[in-house]
Amino acid sequence: MSEQENQVTKRTIIIEAGRADAYYWRDLWQYRELLWFLALRDILVRYKQTVIGVAWSLIRPLLTMIVFTIVFGKLAGLPSSGVPYPLLVFAGLLPWQFFSNSLSDSSNSLMSNANMISKVYFPRLLIPASSILVSIVDFLITFTLLLAVMLWYGVMPTWRLLLLPALLLLALITALGAGLWFAALNTHFRDFRYIVPFVVQFGLYVSPVGFSSEIIPEKWRILYSLNPMVAVIDGFRWSILGGDVRIYWPGFALSSVLIALILYSGVMYFRKTEKTFADVI
């Protein structure tokens, strides 16, 4: 053990009722490798257990894309901001599926790791965080498929694609913030097991996944931006599709502030409740 490591581990831990943990963030950093191991575990297990493994990450968005294109594009005849409708849908589906997978998985993550939580100490935050990492793998697979579909339609990415990582980070923060809230609430109130799937399903229709947010009347757009996923999805379309797609900047700014608030409050609530997880889980 190196000198430095020794110093850290030889410290005195003080456990006291109601005392904020002085080493919270340092502990989190020390256990960072566990984050990867937990994510790796979930990825390995998923692809060992499901027969078609990777194919799932491809079939789901493809089928949804087809259905949404027919319903919103053909039947409802909604405008598509000058890009092929399937691409419009796919570019919205990409962040939405990342968000919804992350949210459902991280909300359930504490429950599905209940045994670990009640038997061993480690920073609890790692569990919901690792389930979001797992969703990134799905995201990358789906993203590759999107690039293929773009090629098929002859739509070339522009320089804006370089900003996609930043937008992914925005989606990740949204998912983490909401996931922390729901994960913590889920341990205390089992009702959230039913609430989260509803939120995810409902969110799919109130977020601009199957349609462009440009169809929202101008005067309502700022109100519409109270849904943080509006900014994320609009941002993804802007970055991936290029062309005529525009971002409604006031709304984007509002959503971003909201997203930051969700993460901050999520972390706070999680920290406040995590010490009782082992008792109630």
Add this chain to the structure above:
Amino acid sequence: MLRHKLQQRHTSLRDMLSAQLSRLGSTLRHPLGGFNAENPEQEEFWALDDISLSVSPGERVGIVGRNGAGKSTLLKILSRITDPTSGSIHLKGRVASLLEVGTGFHPELTGRENIFLNGAILGMSKVEIQRKFSAIVEFAEVEKFLDTPVKWYSSGMYVRLAFSVAAHLESDILIVDEVLAVGDANFQKKCMGKMESVANEGRTILFVSHNMGAVAELCSRAVLLNLGRKVLDGSPAEVIEAYMGQAGGGNLKIDVNKNNPIFVTELILKDADGNVTSSIPMGEDAEIEIRYSVKEPQTNVTMAMLLARHGSSLLYSYDNDIANELEGKRDVGDYSARIRLPLSRMKEGQYSIEAKIGVGQTNMTDDNAVIVFEICNHSIDTTHRSFRSDRPGHIYWPLEWQTTRLTGNT
């Protein structure tokens, strides 16, 4: 001081809402308040109260108590799994807690993958795990199955691997909860050995167990908890005696709560004069009487006793080592086996005798069938002798040294 309040395990929104409503109802009915203003739903219960302990580096403390005494809660709080309601704990150094063997093991993952995952969960870095990897695998004896998913492991292999990972964690304080109750006898022995070597490296051990033999063997100090309070803090012998409710000292009656067809009911220790006692003078022999009951006729019984001192096994004896009159046959009834113990050659210290029963290949030993006693020295001067109690060895046997001069300087 350390307190902990256990709350209702599950809450649902409905419970909470109805509690709020009923409180609202009672407020309406008793608008001046005062009627059970505290949450009536929540009964207060202190799992631990007023526990004050100070453990020095290198001590091996056994925590003993009946179910519900608060042992597990204490360990959970020490392990930082749950938070105390009041009180404080100061831990100096790295803590490794083993409340369960194999926490976080995933059946679909291979042995190798699980070593890394479990190690990381216990707080090891990847580099540390890699450095210990071969030692872990060797201790667990699973070299051949490293790349097999652990769901195909036998339960023995699984437990061995899990214990091995935890045992190789470099920690200053090791907290262990009854994990040794699993696995076969051989492996249990190996675990005890590992824990002893951990202790000999000067690391601190907190050990919870119902197995008094293990406590007597491993620990240098023991704490008895009852209903969340500390009842006794002293030598393992004292504490085990108190826990077992040995009224007379030297006579242990064992609660028969077993479904086993054959079980030990009583252990009686007598000194050379035939007095029942738990304190044998150094230099004298003693006798142990094991009483047991047989509820169903048996054909292949082996009784055994194990004498241990300060955690080291000294003497193991079968009832059929010499005489084999009964040939393992036992009809229904009560039995008494008396064994003369050659204790006159033993050094002073804490001793334990475990009575064991085997029927065929089945171990029917009751963990509670352990009697503890001490050999105390009143008359022999050991000050400058090899057999002083703190020197190596367990046997008091002054040997004759015949020293002669072979060559000389002229």
